[in-house]
Each structure stands twice: as C-alpha cells, then as structure tokens.
Amino acid sequence: MFYAYGMSITLRYAESRDEAAEILNDAFMKVFTNIKDFNSDKPFKPWLRRIIINTAINHYHKNKQYREMDSVDIAEESLGKSEKIIPGISYEEIIEMVQQLSPAYRTVFNLYVIEGFKHREIAEMLDIAVGTSKSNLAKAKKNLQAILEKNFT
Amino acid sequence: MTDSNNQDPLEEFFQKKSGDYDISYREEDWKSLEGRLDTLDAQFAARRRRRLAAAAVLAIVSLLSYFIYMNYQEINSLNEQLSRQEQQEPATAPAPDSLAEKTAPDNEAQVPDIADIEELANETDVTGKSESNRISETASRETEGIASANQPEPTPPVIQTSARNLAISELECKDCKLSESASFESPEPITQQAPNTYSAYTSPVTAMAEEQNSQKVSRPGISEKGVSKFSVGFVLGPDMSTAGNLNNFYDPGSKIGLTVDYKINRNWAVSLGAIRSKVNYKAGSREYNAPSAYWYNGIEAAQTRAQCVLIDIPINLSYRFLQGEQSRLYASAGLSSYIMLNEDYRFSYSNEQPEFPQRWNEDTGTTHLMSNANLSVGYEYDLTESVSLRAEPFFRLPIREVGWGNVNLYSMGSLFSINYNLNTY
Numbered sequence: 001m002f003y004a005y006g007m008s009i010t011l012r013y014a015e016s017r018d019e020a021a022e023i024l025n026d027a028f029m030k031v032f033t034n035i036k037d038f039n040s041d042k043p044f045k046p047w048l049r050r051i052i053i054n055t056a057i058n059h060y061h062k063n064k065q066y067r068e069m070d071s072v073d074i075a076e077e078s079l080g081k082s083e084k085i086i087p088g089i090s091y092e093e094i095i096e097m098v099q100q101l102s103p104a105y106r107t108v109f110n111l112y113v114i115e116g117f118k119h120r121e122i123a124e125m126l127d128i129a130v131g132t133s134k135s136n137l138a139k140a141k142k143n144l145q146a147i148l149e150k151n152f153t
Numbered sequence: 154m155t156d157s158n159n160q161d162p163l164e165e166f167f168q169k170k171s172g173d174y175d176i177s178y179r180e181e182d183w184k185s186l187e188g189r190l191d192t193l194d195a196q197f198a199a200r201r202r203r204r205l206a207a208a209a210v211l212a213i214v215s216l217l218s219y220f221i222y223m224n225y226q227e228i229n230s231l232n233e234q235l236s237r238q239e240q241q242e243p244a245t246a247p248a249p250d251s252l253a254e255k256t257a258p259d260n261e262a263q264v265p266d267i268a269d270i271e272e273l274a275n276e277t278d279v280t281g282k283s284e285s286n287r288i289s290e291t292a293s294r295e296t297e298g299i300a301s302a303n304q305p306e307p308t309p310p311v312i313q314t315s316a317r318n319l320a321i322s323e324l325e326c327k328d329c330k331l332s333e334s335a336s337f338e339s340p341e342p343i344t345q346q347a348p349n350t351y352s353a354y355t356s357p358v359t360a361m362a363e364e365q366n367s368q369k370v371s372r373p374g375i376s377e378k379g380v381s382k383f384s385v386g387f388v389l390g391p392d393m394s395t396a397g398n399l400n401n402f403y404d405p406g407s408k409i410g411l412t413v414d415y416k417i418n419r420n421w422a423v424s425l426g427a428i429r430s431k432v433n434y435k436a437g438s439r440e441y442n443a444p445s446a447y448w449y450n451g452i453e454a455a456q457t458r459a460q461c462v463l464i465d466i467p468i469n470l471s472y473r474f475l476q477g478e479q480s481r482l483y484a485s486a487g488l489s490s491y492i493m494l495n496e497d498y499r500f501s502y503s504n505e506q507p508e509f510p511q512r513w514n515e516d517t518g519t520t521h522l523m524s525n526a527n528l529s530v531g532y533e534y535d536l537t538e539s540v541s542l543r544a545e546p547f548f549r550l551p552i553r554e555v556g557w558g559n560v561n562l563y564s565m566g567s568l569f570s571i572n573y574n575l576n577t578y
Contacts, residue, residue: 008174021182022189094170113164114171141163 005045006052011095012110013056015103027055053115057125060107089148097147105140112137181505188501195458199404206391206405213544213569217534220542224479386412386426386543386572394432396459396560397440403458406431408465408568420473424485428465429494432564435459442559443498449508454500461556464492467527480534489525489549493517496557517557525549525562533572543570 006024014020030051038047098106107126111117112133117125119133126133392406410428417423441457448454469487497514531545545568551561 003178004174004176007176008171011176012171017182018185018189021186025183025186025190089170091170091173091175094167098167109167113167141161144167145163 002048006048009049009052010056012098012114013053013060013107015099019059023056023059024052026059027052030055053111057107060103060126063103093151097144097151100147101140101143105136105143108133108136109140109144180507184505184507184511191458191499195404202391202405209391209569210567213542217532217542217544220534220536221480228478382416383575384414384416384541384572385575386414386570388412388426388428388568388570390566390568392430392432392564392566394434394562394564396434396436396558396562399563401435401437403435404433405566406433408566410465412467412570412572414572419476422471422473422483424467424469424471424487426465426467428467428568430463430465430564432461432463432562433459434560434562436558436560440560441498442554443513443557447510447513449506449510452502452509454509455503456501457558458499458501459556459558459560460497461493462495464494466490466492469527469529471531480532483531483533485527485529485531485545485547487527488523488552489527491521491524491555491562493519493521493556498558513557515557519556521553521555524551524553524555525564526552529568531568539574541572541574543568543572545570 003024006027007020010020010023010027011017014023027048031048034051038044098109101109104126108122111122111125112119119130119137122128122133123130128136388408388410390408392408393402394406395401395403408428408430410426410430412424412426412428414422414424436457436459438453438455441454441459443453443457445451467487467489469485471483471485473481473483475482495514495516497512499512500510502509527547527549529545529547531543533541533543535541547564547566547568549562549564551563554560555562
C-alpha cells in the first residue's frame with residue numbers, strides 16, 4: 001500500500017529506480033524507528049510523506065559533493081507559457097523526464113511544484129540562496145519544456 | 154508545504170501527473186538493494202577489521218620493541234659493569250691465595266668502617282696494590298690484637314667467603330652453576346650471624362662482580378643449558394584471501410590454532426599445525442568453478458562472495474638464518490592441506506532473475522591434501538628459556554583447487570604466536 005506511494009515520491013528525487021528504492025528503504029527505517037513519535041490522531045500519509053521527502057533531501061546533501069551541481073541545459077530557448085502540453089504522457093514518462101534533470105534542478109522542481117514548498121523554505125532545506133532556488137526552478141522548467149518538445153510534439 | 158505555488162500550465166501538468174502513479178512492487182528492486190547494502194556492510198566490517206588488525210600488530214610490535222629495548226639496556230648495563238671490573242681486575246687477582254693464609258676476624262670482632270674500605274679501594278688504582286690484599290691486611294691488623302687478646306678460635310673466615318665470591322665472578326663459566334655452588338658452599342652461619350662483617354669485608358668490586366654473576370646466571374635466554382627439541386605454540390592472526398588473482402582481496406578472515414615444532418638442530422626445524430581459518434574471498438565467474446549443473450540455465454554468477462571455515466594443516470621446514478642472543482629470524486617453506494568445514498557462497502548476477510540461485514551453504518568436510526604451498530619469514534623473541542613470541546608473515550600459493558567452487562586460493566597474512574618449549578636435553 002505504502003510502497004507505491006513511497007516510490008512515487010522517491011522516484012522523482014532519485015536518478016534511478018535503484019536509488020529510489022534505497023531512499024525508500026532508509027525512509028521506512030526512519031518510520032519504524034520513530035513510529036513512537038507519530039501522533040495517531042493525525043493522518044499517517046502526510047507524516048510518511050514528510051519523512052520520505054526529508055530522507056530524499058538527506059540523500060541529495062550526501063551525494064552533492066559527488067555530483068556536478070549544474071548540468072548543461074538541455075533547452076536552448078524557453079517555451080512560452082501558452083505552449084500546449086500534450087495530455088497523453090504516462091506517469092513513467094513524467095518520471096523519466098524529471099530524472100533527466102540535474103539533482104539540484106530536480107530537487108527544487110519537486111519541492112516547489114509537486115510538494116508546494118516556498119522558495120524560502122526550499123532555500124533553508126537545501127542550504128542555498130532563495131535566488132538560487134528560483135533560478136534552479138526556472139532552469140528546471142526550461143529543460144522540461146525542451147524535453148517535452150523534443151519527445152512529445 | 155502548500156499546493157498553491159503553481160500558476161504555470163507546466164507546473165500544473167506535472168503536479169497532476171505526479172499523482173497518477175501506478176507503481177507495482179518489484180522484488181528485484183529489493184534483492185538488488187540487499188546486495189548493495191550487504192556489500193556496504195561488508196566494506197564497513199572489513200574497514201573495522203583492518204583497524205583492529207592494525208591495532209593488534211601495533212600492540213605486538215610495541216611489546217616486542219619493549220622487550221628488545223629492555224634486553225639492550227640490560228646488555229649495556231652488564232657491559233659497563235664488566236668493563237669496570239676489568240679495570241680493577243689486576244688488583245683482585247692474587248686475592249684468593251693471600252686471603253686463604255690470613256686469619257679471619259671473629260664474628261663479634263669490631264670491623265673496620267665501610268668508609269675505610271672504600272678509601273682503600275680507591276687507593277688501589279694509585280698504588281697498584283691488590284685490593285683484596287689491602288682488605289685482608291687491614292682486617293688482619295684490626296683483628297690481630299683482638300684475636301690475641303680473646304680466644305683464637307678458628308671460625309669460618311668471613312674474608313674467605315668474600316674471596317670465594319670474587320673468584321666465582323672471575324671464572325665467567327656459564328655452565329658451572331656457579332650461583333648454586335656459591336650459595337651452597339657459603340657457610341650459612343656466617344652470613345646469618347655476621348651480616349655486617351660480610352658486607353664490610355666485601356669490597357665494592359666483589360659486590361659488583363657478585364651481582365653481575367647472579368645476573369648472568371639468572372637471566373633468561375642466555376643460558377644454553379636448556380635447548381628444547383619440541384615446542385608447542387598458540388597461533389593467531391589475520392588472513393587475507395583471494396581467488397585466482399592477487400588484486401581482489403576484500404574482507405579479512407582469521408586464523409587460530411596450535412603448532413608443534415621439532416628442532417632438528419640449531420638452525421633447522423620442522424613444524425606441524427592445525428589452524429582453524431575463516432577465509433573470506435570474492436571471485437568472478439572465471440575464478441569460481443562450481444559444478445556447471447548447479448547454475449540455472451547454465452548462467453554463472455558474475456561474482457561470488459565466499460565465507461569458508463576450514464582447518465589448515467601446514468607442514469613447514471624452517472631455517473634460522475639470523476641468530477641473536479634472545480631472538481632470531483627464520484624463513485619457512487612447506488605445504489598446507491585444507492579440510493573444509495563449512496562453505497558459504499553468495500552469488501550476484503549481472504542481470505538478476507528470481508530463478509537464479511542466490512546462496513549455497515553446506516558443511517562439506519572435504520579434504521584437499523597438499524593444496525597450497527607456504528612461504529613465510531618470522532621473528533622469534535625469547536621471553537624466558539621456555540616461552541617465546543613469534544611474528545610470522547606468510548604467503549600461501551595454490552597448488553590445486555579447493556572447495557566446492559574449485560578455486561585457486563591465495564592467502565596472505567601474519568601469524569602471531571606464543572610458544573612453549575616442552576622438554577630439554
């Protein structure tokens with residue numbers, strides 16, 4: 001039940017399915033060891049989600065020194081907001097596209113677009129400047145648009 | 154965490170799509186993760202064992218260094234005493250004859266001051282006169298009047314005792330059990346009844362010589378009277394093994410067991426041992442040759458991690474090529490037979506499939522006679538005549554394949570042992 005839910009989160013933060021499984025494994029370990037801190041009056045899923053996201057961010061920090069922070073931009077020019085998004089894209093294809101982003105872009109994109117964090121919160125979590133967070137988000141979106149245009153138009 | 158960030162169609166699109174997940178459970182994800190976590194654990198364990206092994210080696214080396222240093226200090230001290238004695242030896246040479254003729258003072262006779270004796274001893278170098286003579290003359294002069302005035306009872310002469318001690322020290326005979334004879338012949342009543350007399354008439358030279366003599370006899374390892382033919386040893390040490398090639402060591406094992414040595418002569422010895430060994434190694438598909446029927450569809454494991462427990466029975470011939478007074482260096486060569494007690498193999502594949510065998514574990518008990526050649530060099534240090542410590546780095550080369558996986562097993566490591574000499578001749 002929670003496997004698919006957990007993997008749906010970790011796959012977006014990881015570069016591969018192996019890494020996603022590793023993050024999810026670590027997250028479940030944290031859940032098991034900290035289950036006593038869970039308030040049973042509140043819903044479980046948001047608590048689990050927060051643990052998984054924190055674990056993914058920890059992995060991002062741990063592997064940051066081994067990764068190149070800024071990947072080469074895929075898109076040379078930005079697409080306009082009015083560009084039509086093709087609806088027939090599967091979830092797996094979405095994940096593949098997100099995984100093509102560099103770790104820094106991918107993490108900011110996930111935290112802002114999917115999880116709904118503010119740039120100030122993201123900057124604190126990732127230990128970066130707010131401006132960097134905004135910049136990374138813009139570049140992530142630009143790259144995703146380029147990927148979409150290349151593969152689905 | 155809010156969901157109100159998205160004003161952009163792209164953002165809305167991705168947010169919407171991320172909720173449409175349909176992810177099925179895949180067993181291979183967790184098998185793959187298990188393998189990676191095991192490897193990580195093995196790396197941590199190997200690192201911890203390497204540190205422990207290094208600490209053990211450091212401790213043993215420190216211990217050996219301490220004993221060597223103490224030995225060196227002792228030798229230096231003895232050499233100093235010897236040189237001082239040699240400087241004064243001409244003065245003490247005629248002592249026994251002259252002393253024997255002298256009349257000893259009575260035990261209760263008033264003895265000369267120790268300061269006088271020391272003064273006399275100091276004058277020896279200047280005058281060149283025998284110290285013992287001077288002492289005996291002084292003693293005679295001191296006691297003449299007393300002896301004539303009191304009873305001339307010929308009690309055992311104290312000076313003779315001191316003279317005897319001096320002669321013993323001069324003999325330098327290790328095999329004569331001089332300390333024993335000296336203590337045996339010394340008339341007990343004299344030393345007990347008149348300790349002051351004894352000490353007063355024992356010159357500094359004599360006392361020093363006596364001390365040196367007692368040190369020489371009692372010092373471990375110097376006496377050659379107890380050369381053992383057989384010795385038993387308790388051995389312990391790390392083992393690094395690999396299969397097929399020498400650049401694939403990964404997880405240290407251990408060795409613990411007993412050895413028996415037989416000394417053929419001063420330089421040559423043979424040894425036999427029974428050493429329980431935990432052997433860990435990693436082998437690729439080329440090095441690991443399990444029965445081909447075992448593999449699913451003939452697809453062999455890309456990598457095998459082995460943890461085997463075996464009895465290593467080495468027979469070695471060793472030659473002592475550097476002999477010290479209390480220590481020696483030696484080289485050994487021989488053959489080892491392996492009895493496999495337990496074999497545990499874990500397999501990983503380049504393309505994992507659920508049908509592929511993951512592990513093979515069995516108490517096999519197979520014997521592989523003379524399967525490995527042994528080469529080693531060692532250092533032995535005598536703690537006492539009976540007990541010694543050894544450090545012996547070794548290298549084992551495969552002669553034939555061993556185990557269920559038929560691997561050519563290379564091993565290297567170091568055996569540290571404490572040895573006890575069983576008997577003497």
